[in-house]
Amino acid sequence: MQLTRRGFFKSVGAAFAATAAFEVAAASPALAVETSKEWKLVNTEEHTSICCYCAGGCGSLCSVRDGELVNLEGDPDHPINKGGLCPKGASMFQLRNIVDPETREVIKNPERVTKPMVRRPGGKDWEPITWEDAIKEIARKVKDTRDATFIENEGGMTVNWTPGIASLGGSQENSEEEYLILKMMRSLGVVAIDNQARV
Numbered sequence: 001m002q003l004t005r006r007g008f009f010k011s012v013g014a015a016f017a018a019t020a021a022f023e024v025a026a027a028s029p030a031l032a033v034e035t036s037k038e039w040k041l042v043n044t045e046e047h048t049s050i051c052c053y054c055a056g057g058c059g060s061l062c063s064v065r066d067g068e069l070v071n072l073e074g075d076p077d078h079p080i081n082k083g084g085l086c087p088k089g090a091s092m093f094q095l096r097n098i099v100d101p102e103t104r105e106v107i108k109n110p111e112r113v114t115k116p117m118v119r120r121p122g123g124k125d126w127e128p129i130t131w132e133d134a135i136k137e138i139a140r141k142v143k144d145t146r147d148a149t150f151i152e153n154e155g156g157m158t159v160n161w162t163p164g165i166a167s168l169g170g171s172q173e174n175s176e177e178e179y180l181i182l183k184m185m186r187s188l189g190v191v192a193i194d195n196q197a198r199v
């Protein structure tokens with residue numbers, strides 16, 4: 001597009017007039033009241049958390065008001081993601097709240113699991129179980145499985161291992177926790193050990 005000197009001054013004049021008009025409008029008390037909204041994070045407490053989705057372990061800031069999560073975003077002070085979250089991590093808010101398909105209102109996710117659940121062998125349904133009972137049952141099964149499958153000697157060689165148990169760690173354990181998990185599994189004779197955070 002060719003711009004003449006005259007055309008240039010006309011464009012600049014028009015832009016200046018539009019800016020001045022906007023400033024006058026913005027200074028109007030009525031408009032200021034109309035456009036002001038309460039800051040969405042007012043009166044919230046900030047809690048830090050870690051993304052649960054992948055081995056990256058990005059940090060997040062959770063804003064909570066009256067015990068309710070109202071916002072979740074990347075933590076700018078976290079050394080891994082420095083405030084950023086991928087689309088999956090940015091959708092973590094939906095683990096707790098969803099949009100009601102009928103009313104389009106934000107509601108608590110009715111499918112959220114808030115306590116340990118167990119599905120018995122042959123069963124179709126999940127049943128709630130207390131943490132205490134869940135840990136006891138898991139410990140019992142680990143011990144029984146280990147005792148039933150433990151191999152002390154193979155071909156005249158001491159091996160002390162079990163092929164009956166495997167261990168897969170999650171992405172949120174830190175190095176020290178992984179060290180302890182490894183120690184515990186090795187002490188049971190488990191050799192099939194992997195971790196989602198191995199990257």
Ligand code: SF4
Pocket residue numbers: 051052053054055056057058081084085086087088089090
């Ligand atoms: S935000 Fe994305 S990259 Fe970071 S831990 Fe979560 S899923 Fe992984």
